[in-house]
Structure formats: C-alpha cells, structure tokens
Amino acid sequence: MHGDGLRHAQNPEVVARATPAQRRIWIENRVRQDSGADGAGFHSVLLLRLPAGLSLAVVQRALTALVKRHEALRTTFRFDADELLQVVRPPYVPELVHEEVEGWDPVADLLSDRHVEYFREPFDLEFGPVFRARVLAAGTGDRTLMLVMHHIATDGWSLGLLHRDLAELYRAEAQNLAPDLPEISLRLTDLAERAGSDAADAARLDSLAHWEHTLSGVPSTLELPLKRARPGVRSHRGDRVELEIPEPLCREVRRVAATADSSDFVVYLSALQVALSRWCGQDDVVVGTMIADRFEPGSENVVGPLLNMVPLRARVDESASFDRLLDLNRESVLESLDHIGLGFDELVQHLVPERLPGCGPLVQAVFNDVREVDSSDGSLLGTPLPFTYGESTHFDFVAELEEHSGNTLLALSFATDVLDAAAVTAFGDRFLRLLAELCDRPDAPLLAHPPVGAAERAELLARGTAAAVPGAPGFVERVQQTAARYPDRPAVVAGDETLGYGELLDRARRLAQVLREAGVGPETPVGVHLPRSADLVVALLAVMGAGASYVPLAPDYPVDRLRFMVRDAGVRVLITSAPEEEGIWAGVPTVISPRARCSEKVPPALDAPAGGSVAYTVYTSGTSGRPKGVQVPHSGLGNLVDWYVREYELTHTDRIPQLAGISFDAGLLEMAPALAAGACLTVVPDEVRVDPVAFCRFLDVSGVTVAFLVTPVLTAVENAGGRIPGRVRRIQVGGDELTAVPAGGSYRLSNLYGPTEASVVSAAGEQREGAEVTLGGPLPGGRLYLLDELLRLVPDGTPGELYVGGAGVARGYAGQPGLTASRFLADPFAGDGSRMYRTGDRMHWDSGGKLVFRGRTDAQVKIRGFRIEPAEVERVLLEAKGVGAACVVVREVPGAGSQLAAFLVPSAAADGVLDIEEIRADIGRLLPRHMVPSSLVQLSGLPLTANGKVDRAALARREVPSGPEAGFTAPEGPVAEVLAEVWAEVLGLSRVSAHADFFALGGHSLLATQVAARMSDRLGVHVPLSLYFEQTVLQNLADDIEQRLFAAIGDTV
Amino acid sequence: MTASGAHFQVLVNDEGQYSIHPARLSPPAGWRGAGFTGTESACTEFVDEVWTDMRPQSLVDQMSRSGK
Known part of the structure; x- marks a missing residue:
C-alpha cells in the first residue's frame, strides 16, 4: 500500500x-x-x-x-x-x-x-x-x-x-x-490474561449482580422522538452538530460541581439526562458513557483501548432539585467505576437478551467527555490541531464534550436513520438553556425549569392557535338566511321525499312554536327520537330554533340506554314518531310528533339562541361505564359550521350524503354545514349504508359532491374495491384513526380529529397520497397544546397529550360537575380564565407543523414490562401483505398474563385470504418480539360500535386460537435448516425452533460472528455480519439471507 | 389513585366554572383557588357539591336580563 x-x-x-x-x-x-x-x-x-x-x-x-x-x-x-x-x-x-x-x-x-x-x-x-x-x-x-x-x-x-x-x-x-x-x-x-482468572470471574459475578440491581425494570428503550421509523438494519450513517458552551457557563458548571462535591462531568451528565427525559417524555433514562478503565497502577501510561461503556440510569423526579440529581449521579458514577471491569457486551448479553431490530441494546444515547486529557501546552511539537470528520455512529444519539484551544464544545452526533439535524440542533439549544437555568438555581425543583424556552414556547403556541373568525352568525340564523335565499332548492332528499328549504323552515317554525307552548326555552333539553329522515332535520332545527337543546335518542339504541339518557339529561319534552313505545317514555310528560300542529300564531322567525346556551347534549361512553352527556354550546356549533362551510367550499350546488345516526356527533357534522350552505342532504338508506359497493353506486346516482365519512367506512370502501365516483370532489374522514391515504382517489381527502367535548372537530388537515397521515392543525378560534403531566408544553417533536382550548370547548358533562372539573382544566396559556379539554390522545408535531396521532394515553399497555402502543403494532400490520384493516387489543389470558391479539381483515387485493404465517414473519422483521401479537386472527370485518368506531372491547373478549410460541416450530426452507444447524452447533443445543431468538438463547456478539463465518462457508455467499445482529429470530434471519442469495444469483445470471 | 402523594387543588374562574389543577402549580391567569386541596377524588366530590349550576355566569346574567 x-x-x-x-x-x-x-x-x-x-x-x-x-x-x-x-x-x-x-x-x-x-x-x-x-x-x-x-x-x-x-x-x-x-x-x-x-x-x-x-x-x-x-x-x-x-x-x-x-x-x-x-x-x-x-x-x-x-x-x-x-x-x-x-x-x-x-x-x-x-x-x-x-x-x-x-x-x-x-x-x-x-x-x-x-x-x-x-x-x-x-x-x-x-x-x-x-x-x-x-x-x-x-x-x-x-x-x-x-x-x-x-x-x-x-x-x-x-x-x-x-x-x-x-x-x-x-x-x-x-x-x-x-x-x-x-x-x-x-x-x-x-x-487480557488477567480477565480470565478466578478472581476476575468472582468480580464479574459481583458486577453482574450490581448491574442487574441497578437496571432492574429499566425501560427497554430511550424513546427519542424519531424522525423516521427505524430501518430493520442500521446504516450507521451519522451527522453531527456542534454547540459552543460559553466560558461563563463552563465556569458556572464548575462552580456548581465544586459546591456539590462532584465533577463538572456529573453536572453535564445530569443536565443532559433532564433534557433527554423531557425530549423523550420519559422519567427513567439510561445514558451510556465511555469510561477509561485506568485504575490499575501503571495503566495510566498504557496506549490502547481502555474504555468501557457504562450505562448510567437516572430517574428524573421533577419535584426534586437538580442538587438531588447531582448527588444521585455522583453516587452512581462512583459505583459504576467499581464495576467497570465487566465488558458492556457481557452486561447486555446477561441482562438484555431481547433486541429491537435496528436499535442497539440498552443504550441509545451516549455522553462522553473527550476533552484533551493532556493538552501539552508548550510542547516541543505544538498543540494538536482539531480534526473533524463525517460521523458514523453506532448509537442513535451521542453527545461529546470537547475542548479546542480553550473553547468547550458539545458535539451532538446522531444516526441519520432516525434523527435529523434540525431536531438535534433544537435539542442542543434546549440543553444549553436548561444547563444555565439548572446551574443558576440548582436547589429549585426541576419542574421550575420549563422544558422549552421562550422562543420555542411562542412557536409552539402559534402553531397550535388559529385566530377566530369574528362575527360568524349562529347556526340557526344561517339556516334562516339560506332558506330565505333558496326557498325552492331541496334541503333534504330521503327516498321519494324531497323537502325544500322554504318548507323546511316553515315546518321548523311551526314545530318550534309547539315546543314553546309546551314550555320549552333556552336550556331546556328536548329528546329527539327519530330515524335519519326529513323529519329529523325539521326537529333538530325546531328545537334549536326554540332556543332549546336537543338530546339525540337514536331509535336503534337499546331501550335501557335510551331510558338512562332520558333520565340523566332530565328530558321532559320528547319528539318521536313512535309515541306508542311507552315503556321508554314513561315519566316524560310531553311527547310530541314531528308533524304536530300548533294552536297559536307562528312567529315569523326562529329564535337566535345565545352563544353560551346549550345546542345539544350527546352521550359518549365513559371509562367508568356510565355514559356521559356532553353539553355543547351554540358558540361551539356556530364556529364549527362556519369553518366547515368555508374550508370545504360548500355551496347551494353541493349534494351531501347523510349516513351517521344522530347519536354520534358526526351526524351533526353532515347535517349542520350542509343546511347552513344551502346544500342538499341526501339520506342514505340503511341497506346501502352497510354495503360498500352499493354505497359507491348510491354516491354516483345521487350526485354527491362532498361527503363526511367515518374513517372505517372509507376503509371498508377501499377494501371492497369500491370506487368513489369522480364527481365527489372532497371527502372528510374522522372518528377513527386514518392509517393510510387511499391510492388513486380523484377527490381531495381531509382528516378530521376531535372529541365530542370540543365541538366535534378540533384539528383538520388535507392529506396527500404517499405522505404520512396527519391530523393537520387547529380550527379558527381553536387552541391546541401538547402537554406533559405537569401541563407544560413538550419540546417540538416530542409526543405529548393533546389539550384543546378555545372556541370549541364544551360546557361539560350534564349533571356531573366533578367529572367536568377533572377533564376540563384551567388553560395555563390563554390567560383569560378559559378552559381546555384533556383529550387523552398522545400526539406529536411533525416537521411540517402538523399533528400526528400516536395513540391513546390510556391504551398504552405493558406486556412483560415493555410499553406498547397497540396503534403502532396496527400500523405495521397494515403494511403487511394483503391486510386491509387491523385492530390490536390486549387480552388477559388466564395463566399467561396479558397478551396481544391482532384481528385482520383482508384487503380487496388479497381476495379474502391472508397468509397469517407470512404476515407473522413480515412483522417479526419490523417489530421486537414483545410487540408481535401472540395471535393473529382473520376476520371478514371488524365489529363496530353503534357510533361507527371499532369495537375493541368486543374483540378483547373474543376467543382466539392460542399462539405458536409455546412449542417447537420446525424451521422452513433450506437456508433456515442450515442456519438452525449452525445455531445449534455454536450454542450447544440439540435443535432450534423457527421462532427462537439468537440472543435469548444465550448467543452473543462473538458467537454471531462465528455463525456468520460458518454460514458464509456453507452457503458460499457473503452475508453481511450486521444482519446477524439486526435479525435475531431464526426464521426471519433465514428468510432475509435467502432473499440475498436469490438476489446474488440474479446478479450473476 | 394515580401517583402517590398526587395533590390537587380546586380552582374557579369568573364564569363560576370549576377546575381541578395540580396543587404544585399556581393558578393560571383568570383563575383563583376555591379553597380546597386534596386527592383528585376528594376534589371531584367537593366540586360536585359546590358547582350546582353549570351554566356560565355570563349566560345566567343574560337569561335573567331577558327574563327567561
């Protein structure tokens, strides 16, 4: 060379x-x-x-x-x-x-x-x-x-x-x-020789016991807010950003260190752990550090790699002070020095047998002090020059403290597979600010130092807030104006019946008068028990036009539930076309037909209800099992309608299908904006509603131009191979998670998100094919915050719980002031005494400033100590071949504890058949073992609740065949057989099952290199060693090798 | 309950609306303490007793002005 x-x-x-x-x-x-x-x-x-x-x-x-x-x-x-x-x-x-x-x-x-x-x-x-x-x-x-x-x-x-x-x-x-x-x-x-002695063995056991104790119950990963999903095999490509730590701050750090009887390393480490804890939304963090094992006399003069990785775990308690954390870390650093002799590989091999594909075990973030040990100022050969080179990293995130000609730098390297420079730079800024604050007041509780600084806070608040549109008319007024303008245009078409706007208003005015005569006025709850029909539209307008609020009582609801709602809401007046069902209405003094006639003269106009008065009370399921009546005021409804009409450009020429029942607030989302815009509502017959293909035909025949669909309906249409007619220009979905944007649609698709408690829609955004699904941003007048448990804004990109403030916030739960006070919180950011609703949904802002749904805060489950988001597993399943819809639930299996079960519906392309084993292998490549459901069950469709959401409770109760994990599964295919043979040889086993994990069987890195060598010998083809570290399950690894073999053969032919 | 020692306070605003807030955080602008601190369930019970009319004060005023 x-x-x-x-x-x-x-x-x-x-x-x-x-x-x-x-x-x-x-x-x-x-x-x-x-x-x-x-x-x-x-x-x-x-x-x-x-x-x-x-x-x-x-x-x-x-x-x-x-x-x-x-x-x-x-x-x-x-x-x-x-x-x-x-x-x-x-x-x-x-x-x-x-x-x-x-x-x-x-x-x-x-x-x-x-x-x-x-x-x-x-x-x-x-x-x-x-x-x-x-x-x-x-x-x-x-x-x-x-x-x-x-x-x-x-x-x-x-x-x-x-x-x-x-x-x-x-x-x-x-x-x-x-x-x-x-x-x-x-x-x-x-x-090296000494490492093999008996004394060394005893020390090793002692160290293992130490680490086992120290790391017990540690989270499986540091949940860095990844910009991209982990690839199955890491590229090791990296990049880095540098921050200068100003000298005055370095001095402060040294001062705090001296006061705490510690080193500045411990101060930097502790601040980094706090910053990471907030960035990752995790109060238990592990940061690895390379420590020089130079304690033995003489070792200070040895040139060689005498470094070992030590995992430093911190439980970041926000109510404790920084001083306290410094104390704990000083102890843990000192203790770890006693056990530095145990190689990190060995530690991981014993304590963390399970690997996440594409992710190093135990340590994802590293902090190293690489300041010059001996600066040799005045040396004959001068001082070393700085030399930086493009990064390549073994970890997700590495922070290194460097010193160049008297300047202290923090170099942040990161794996470009999962992080980007913008996010890391923002983290660096946050870290520097936090470090200064912590050094300024080390005795204050950590929570006194907010996770984001003033500039980021302003940016996050601006992103989540949209200005209200001033002077938007109320819903009732808008319908009156529309009716006056287009009296002859159709308002509702239901089967053969067509109701024009003039007639609609006329009937509503008369029915409102009947209600007034029955004593109905502002704040009076009026039960509306009608099927989807023209009568229903008249009744809703009449109730609101009498200044009162309606309580939807869907005819297909169970009698007990209807009785409960009538009693709970205090319904004294009821509109129904089935007055004979006295069993339900016992105790309701006034029962009115939607076509009832009034005795007195009808006022020329409907009332314009006060913005603060209740427009409707919708019941939603409560976690306690008792349904909650959400009271939404007219101001919220008016704001919603005004936005929807404007955003989706609804006019009197539009035709809009009416699918949802009124018990679900989506029903209102179809009706109210359509009527406000003077569009024509076409009621979809029941038999069409449940048949995706017939539904598409209906959309075509009835000339629909804009539609709101609950998400599972659009998914069902896609899976059935239905085609949305070309005349449909816009579709809005919502009510359940949209997992992917359907391909090839000629319409513009928007995803709507919102809890009933915040007037149906809180966030919305248009979706692009091929792009990640988002929930968009706030509606005018809305305020969206992503907060941690202490109601603080989380850093940009970090998942937080969504709170919704502003125009859409409902009054609360009817008759449940205590529950209302616990879910509708004082808004810490508005400054005007207003409230915000706690949604229970976890989200993050993506780099384009849009909200991305992460899962329910209460749906997070733990399986064998691992935190799992079923939604995450569902997303991976949906990528698997032939899967059109997926739902993952947790089942309690007697004797086996909690298990994940996945229910899968084939897509149209799959022709009704799913290869469950292939899917299991597919997802095994992308998910760690604890996230692979124990059972995968094919269904023809997912059961839905009355409100059109997937009925997870019903799925959790379902009987499922038990998983294959229990027994031995023979490896399939020639490569898998060879691989099983090699594993058995190097691990000293008689046989190896297809689902076995190399590291769980006691394999370690060196053995993996041997497996790789033997496989190369036997197959005559070079397989990258990294594959053996990333794919640790036998069958998956074998399948990957096989694919590479085929590719190699293909190349030579 | 939730985390051990989790303490809450009851807040009230000018609309007479109540809210349960972590006790270690000071009341946001526009809110004041309602004079009760305790576990979340104790606060819920307290609110159930004192918040008897859930209409916002501005609506109550408006309705009484219009004589309804």
Missing part, C-alpha cells in the same frame, strides 16, 4: 486473548464494514503542526521509538479456534513519508483534502499496520505531522500519551539522551 508495512525484527510475536474492549471494537468494526458504513468512523488521529526547524530525521527516529514503546501500535488481530487473539508484532521501523500537497494554502484552509484522504485510508486489523504517520507539507513550508490509528489501538487518553511521549522522544533523540518517560509496567496482554 503505502510502504510502511511491518518490518519484522528478530523478536518473536506475542499472542494472547484479546481484551474485552478490543473484542468489542473488533466486532463493531466488522459489523460496520459489512453494512457498508464508512470505516473511517473508527479512525483516530493526532494532528500536529510541526514548528519550523524541526528535523524530520529526528521525528522519524522518535516515531520508531514510539512504536517500540507502545505495543498497541503494532498489535494485530486474528480469529482462531473460536477466540479473538491479539498478536503483538515485533518493533519495526515505520516509514515516514514527506508529501507535498499541491495547492494547499494553510492560511486559507487549516487542512487540505489530502489530510482527509490520508485519514480515511483503511486499516487491515489482521495484517496491520494499525498505525501510520505522514508529513503533509504545503508549498509555503508549513508542515503537519499526521498520526492515524485504528480505534482498536487507542482511546482519548492514549492520544494525549502519544503526544507527550512523541515530544519527549523527539527531545531525547535530538539531544542524544535517554528519554525521561515513565516505565511501561503493564501490557494489554497482561490485562
């Missing part, structure tokens, strides 16, 4: 086992190389600007002495008999090449491209060298000396040693004296 190969002297090689750190780096290096990641991410450099007048001949002699002094610079690695060996080669004379770099002007550019090129040249760990040196000179005479070595030979401390030693060796060579350097009394080979 470049001439400085190892020149052997007479000394023999020394062969010993590799140290745990060498082993870890060797494996990581292999994994990265195999995954095609940039190997230079594992290179280290010592870069010196050589003072003028230095002799290169002396430098060359000093380098020779340096290589002689430090064995790590001439140690290579060999894999032999299941063991990684370090081979210490004899001292040699490294060739120093002096190279003139053309066109490099050191005044303009500190370094040239050639420096980067030299840095990147690969190392061969088996044949060496693992170290090289070169002088790169500019035409101006400026010279730099560049020492590049592989991580396996060095660490941060070692670079300082090399610098010190080289300078001293130069001095000694120049003056022909003996160098004044401490004797090397410890060798890496000694350390």
Whole structure:
C-alpha cells in the first residue's frame, strides 16, 4: 500500500486473548464494514503542526521509538479456534513519508483534502499496520505531522500519551539522551490474561449482580422522538452538530460541581439526562458513557483501548432539585467505576437478551467527555490541531464534550436513520438553556425549569392557535338566511321525499312554536327520537330554533340506554314518531310528533339562541361505564359550521350524503354545514349504508359532491374495491384513526380529529397520497397544546397529550360537575380564565407543523414490562401483505398474563385470504418480539360500535386460537435448516425452533460472528455480519439471507 | 389513585366554572383557588357539591336580563 508495512525484527510475536474492549471494537468494526458504513468512523488521529526547524530525521527516529514503546501500535488481530487473539508484532521501523500537497494554502484552509484522504485510508486489523504517520507539507513550508490509528489501538487518553511521549522522544533523540518517560509496567496482554482468572470471574459475578440491581425494570428503550421509523438494519450513517458552551457557563458548571462535591462531568451528565427525559417524555433514562478503565497502577501510561461503556440510569423526579440529581449521579458514577471491569457486551448479553431490530441494546444515547486529557501546552511539537470528520455512529444519539484551544464544545452526533439535524440542533439549544437555568438555581425543583424556552414556547403556541373568525352568525340564523335565499332548492332528499328549504323552515317554525307552548326555552333539553329522515332535520332545527337543546335518542339504541339518557339529561319534552313505545317514555310528560300542529300564531322567525346556551347534549361512553352527556354550546356549533362551510367550499350546488345516526356527533357534522350552505342532504338508506359497493353506486346516482365519512367506512370502501365516483370532489374522514391515504382517489381527502367535548372537530388537515397521515392543525378560534403531566408544553417533536382550548370547548358533562372539573382544566396559556379539554390522545408535531396521532394515553399497555402502543403494532400490520384493516387489543389470558391479539381483515387485493404465517414473519422483521401479537386472527370485518368506531372491547373478549410460541416450530426452507444447524452447533443445543431468538438463547456478539463465518462457508455467499445482529429470530434471519442469495444469483445470471 | 402523594387543588374562574389543577402549580391567569386541596377524588366530590349550576355566569346574567 503505502510502504510502511511491518518490518519484522528478530523478536518473536506475542499472542494472547484479546481484551474485552478490543473484542468489542473488533466486532463493531466488522459489523460496520459489512453494512457498508464508512470505516473511517473508527479512525483516530493526532494532528500536529510541526514548528519550523524541526528535523524530520529526528521525528522519524522518535516515531520508531514510539512504536517500540507502545505495543498497541503494532498489535494485530486474528480469529482462531473460536477466540479473538491479539498478536503483538515485533518493533519495526515505520516509514515516514514527506508529501507535498499541491495547492494547499494553510492560511486559507487549516487542512487540505489530502489530510482527509490520508485519514480515511483503511486499516487491515489482521495484517496491520494499525498505525501510520505522514508529513503533509504545503508549498509555503508549513508542515503537519499526521498520526492515524485504528480505534482498536487507542482511546482519548492514549492520544494525549502519544503526544507527550512523541515530544519527549523527539527531545531525547535530538539531544542524544535517554528519554525521561515513565516505565511501561503493564501490557494489554497482561490485562487480557488477567480477565480470565478466578478472581476476575468472582468480580464479574459481583458486577453482574450490581448491574442487574441497578437496571432492574429499566425501560427497554430511550424513546427519542424519531424522525423516521427505524430501518430493520442500521446504516450507521451519522451527522453531527456542534454547540459552543460559553466560558461563563463552563465556569458556572464548575462552580456548581465544586459546591456539590462532584465533577463538572456529573453536572453535564445530569443536565443532559433532564433534557433527554423531557425530549423523550420519559422519567427513567439510561445514558451510556465511555469510561477509561485506568485504575490499575501503571495503566495510566498504557496506549490502547481502555474504555468501557457504562450505562448510567437516572430517574428524573421533577419535584426534586437538580442538587438531588447531582448527588444521585455522583453516587452512581462512583459505583459504576467499581464495576467497570465487566465488558458492556457481557452486561447486555446477561441482562438484555431481547433486541429491537435496528436499535442497539440498552443504550441509545451516549455522553462522553473527550476533552484533551493532556493538552501539552508548550510542547516541543505544538498543540494538536482539531480534526473533524463525517460521523458514523453506532448509537442513535451521542453527545461529546470537547475542548479546542480553550473553547468547550458539545458535539451532538446522531444516526441519520432516525434523527435529523434540525431536531438535534433544537435539542442542543434546549440543553444549553436548561444547563444555565439548572446551574443558576440548582436547589429549585426541576419542574421550575420549563422544558422549552421562550422562543420555542411562542412557536409552539402559534402553531397550535388559529385566530377566530369574528362575527360568524349562529347556526340557526344561517339556516334562516339560506332558506330565505333558496326557498325552492331541496334541503333534504330521503327516498321519494324531497323537502325544500322554504318548507323546511316553515315546518321548523311551526314545530318550534309547539315546543314553546309546551314550555320549552333556552336550556331546556328536548329528546329527539327519530330515524335519519326529513323529519329529523325539521326537529333538530325546531328545537334549536326554540332556543332549546336537543338530546339525540337514536331509535336503534337499546331501550335501557335510551331510558338512562332520558333520565340523566332530565328530558321532559320528547319528539318521536313512535309515541306508542311507552315503556321508554314513561315519566316524560310531553311527547310530541314531528308533524304536530300548533294552536297559536307562528312567529315569523326562529329564535337566535345565545352563544353560551346549550345546542345539544350527546352521550359518549365513559371509562367508568356510565355514559356521559356532553353539553355543547351554540358558540361551539356556530364556529364549527362556519369553518366547515368555508374550508370545504360548500355551496347551494353541493349534494351531501347523510349516513351517521344522530347519536354520534358526526351526524351533526353532515347535517349542520350542509343546511347552513344551502346544500342538499341526501339520506342514505340503511341497506346501502352497510354495503360498500352499493354505497359507491348510491354516491354516483345521487350526485354527491362532498361527503363526511367515518374513517372505517372509507376503509371498508377501499377494501371492497369500491370506487368513489369522480364527481365527489372532497371527502372528510374522522372518528377513527386514518392509517393510510387511499391510492388513486380523484377527490381531495381531509382528516378530521376531535372529541365530542370540543365541538366535534378540533384539528383538520388535507392529506396527500404517499405522505404520512396527519391530523393537520387547529380550527379558527381553536387552541391546541401538547402537554406533559405537569401541563407544560413538550419540546417540538416530542409526543405529548393533546389539550384543546378555545372556541370549541364544551360546557361539560350534564349533571356531573366533578367529572367536568377533572377533564376540563384551567388553560395555563390563554390567560383569560378559559378552559381546555384533556383529550387523552398522545400526539406529536411533525416537521411540517402538523399533528400526528400516536395513540391513546390510556391504551398504552405493558406486556412483560415493555410499553406498547397497540396503534403502532396496527400500523405495521397494515403494511403487511394483503391486510386491509387491523385492530390490536390486549387480552388477559388466564395463566399467561396479558397478551396481544391482532384481528385482520383482508384487503380487496388479497381476495379474502391472508397468509397469517407470512404476515407473522413480515412483522417479526419490523417489530421486537414483545410487540408481535401472540395471535393473529382473520376476520371478514371488524365489529363496530353503534357510533361507527371499532369495537375493541368486543374483540378483547373474543376467543382466539392460542399462539405458536409455546412449542417447537420446525424451521422452513433450506437456508433456515442450515442456519438452525449452525445455531445449534455454536450454542450447544440439540435443535432450534423457527421462532427462537439468537440472543435469548444465550448467543452473543462473538458467537454471531462465528455463525456468520460458518454460514458464509456453507452457503458460499457473503452475508453481511450486521444482519446477524439486526435479525435475531431464526426464521426471519433465514428468510432475509435467502432473499440475498436469490438476489446474488440474479446478479450473476 | 394515580401517583402517590398526587395533590390537587380546586380552582374557579369568573364564569363560576370549576377546575381541578395540580396543587404544585399556581393558578393560571383568570383563575383563583376555591379553597380546597386534596386527592383528585376528594376534589371531584367537593366540586360536585359546590358547582350546582353549570351554566356560565355570563349566560345566567343574560337569561335573567331577558327574563327567561
């Protein structure tokens, strides 16, 4: 290559086992190389600007002495008999090449491209060298000396040693004296041998016990707000952003550290843990740190990788002070030093057998202190120059404390697979602000320091707020105006019956008068018990036009439920076309027919209800089992209607289907805006409503232009292969989670979100095919906040619970003031004494400033200690072949605890058949084992509640066949059989099941490299080693290998 | 209950609407303490007793002016 190969002297090689750190780096290096990641991410450099007048001949002699002094610079690695060996080669004379770099002007550019090129040249760990040196000179005479070595030979401390030693060796060579350097009394080979002793075994067990105790119940991952879903196999590509920590702040940090009798490292670490806790929405965080294992006498002079990863866990208690956290961390750092001898690999292997695909085990975030250990100011060879190189990272997130010419930097590297620079930069800003605040008041409870700063807070509030439209007329007034303008246009078409706007208003005025005569007025609840029909529309308008509120009593509801609602809402007046059902209406004094005639003169206009008075009371299921009557005021309804008409550009020429029953507030969403705009409502017959294909035909025949559909209806249409007619220009969906935007629609699709408690719709946004589904942003007059448990805004991108304030907030739950007070909270941001509704939905803002639904706060389940969001599993299932709809529920299985069960409906393309085993294998590639449902059950359709939502409770009660996990499943296919054989060999087992997990069976990283080697031998094809780490379930791994085999064959044919 | 030692306070605004708030947070602008602190369920019970008319005060005033 470049001439400085190892020149052997007479000394023999020394062969010993590799140290745990060498082993870890060797494996990581292999994994990265195999995954095609940039190997230079594992290179280290010592870069010196050589003072003028230095002799290169002396430098060359000093380098020779340096290589002689430090064995790590001439140690290579060999894999032999299941063991990684370090081979210490004899001292040699490294060739120093002096190279003139053309066109490099050191005044303009500190370094040239050639420096980067030299840095990147690969190392061969088996044949060496693992170290090289070169002088790169500019035409101006400026010279730099560049020492590049592989991580396996060095660490941060070692670079300082090399610098010190080289300078001293130069001095000694120049003056022909003996160098004044401490004797090397410890060798890496000694350390490796010692690791195998009985004493070391006892210490290892002690350390395992320590970590087991310390990490007990730790969350499986740090939930960084990922920008993209994890790929099954990591690319190891990284990027980095740098923040300067201003000197005054560094001083503050040192002051706080001194007061707390701790180091500044612990202060930075603790602040980082608090910042991460808030970024991840998690109060239990693990941050890994590389600690130099240099406690043994003599080790301070050894060049070599003496670093070990230590997981530092912190429970971030917001009511405790920063001082308290500093105390805890000081203790835990000290304790961890006692157990640093246990390699991180071994720790993980014993304590964290389960791996998440595409994610390193236990530690996702790292904090390292890599400030120069020995700055050697005034050294003969000058101070090292900074050298930065494109990142490649093994972790999701790495924060490194660096020091360059007196400036302290925090370098934040991140895996570009899952994070982006904007998010990391924002985190860095937050961290710096928080660090300053924490140092300013370390005795205050953490909660006194908000998770976001003033600028981010203003940005988040602006994003969640939309200005109200002033002077929007109320719903009743709008319908009156419309009716006056278009008296002859059809308002409602139901079967053969058509009701014009003039007639609608006329009938509503008369029925309103009947109600007034029955004593009905503002705040009077009037029961409306009518099927979807023209009569229903008349009745609703009449009730509101009498200033009163309606209570929907859907005829298809169970009698008991209707009785409950009548009693609970205090209904004294009822409109029904079935007055004979006295069993239900017993106790209701006034029962009125929708066609009743009044005795007195009818006033010319309907009443304009006060904005604060109740428009309707809709009952929703309560978690306690008792339905809750949500009272929505006219102001909320008016705001909703005004927005909807404007947003979807409804006019008198539109035709809108009426599908939903009135017991669901979606029914109102269809009717109210249509009537306000003068559009024609077409009532969809019951038999059409349940048949997706017939429904599409109906839309076509009745000339529908705009439709609101509950989400499962659109999904059902898609799955049945139905085609939405071209005349439909817009569709709004809502009421359940939209998981994907249907392909090829000719209409514009909007996703609406909102709880009944916030006037039906709180957020809405148009969806684009192929883009991630969002819930859009706020409605005019609305305020949306994502908050943590202390009602604080969460950082941008972090999931928080959605609270809805502003125009849509309902009055509360009828007759339940206590419950109302606990769900409708004082709005901390509005400043006007208004309230906000706590939705119980978790969301985050995406990078485009739109809301993305994450799941219910109360639907989060724990399976074997892992936090699982069923919605997340559902999303993955929907990606699997042939799946049109999916619902995941938790079932309590006697004797087996909680289990996940998935219910799947085939898509139209699947032709009614799902390959359950294939789906299981598919999702096994994307989900960790604990998230793969124990049972996957095919259904022809998902059961729906009366309100059109998926009936999860019914699914949870369903009998399902038990999962295959219990027994042995034979691996399928030739590759799987070979793989099972190899696993059995290296793990010492008689047989291996198709669903077995390599690491759960006791496999570890080194064994994985052996499996990879044996598989390559037997299959004759190279399979990247990384695959063996990312796909840990036998059948999945085998299938992946098989695919690569086919691809390889395809390439050669 | 929820977290151990979770304490709440009852707040009230000018519309006479009540709300239950974490006790360690000060009342937001437009709200004042209603004179009760305790567990969430105790606060709920308290509100059930004192909040007898759930109409906002502005509506109550408006309705009494129009004589209805």
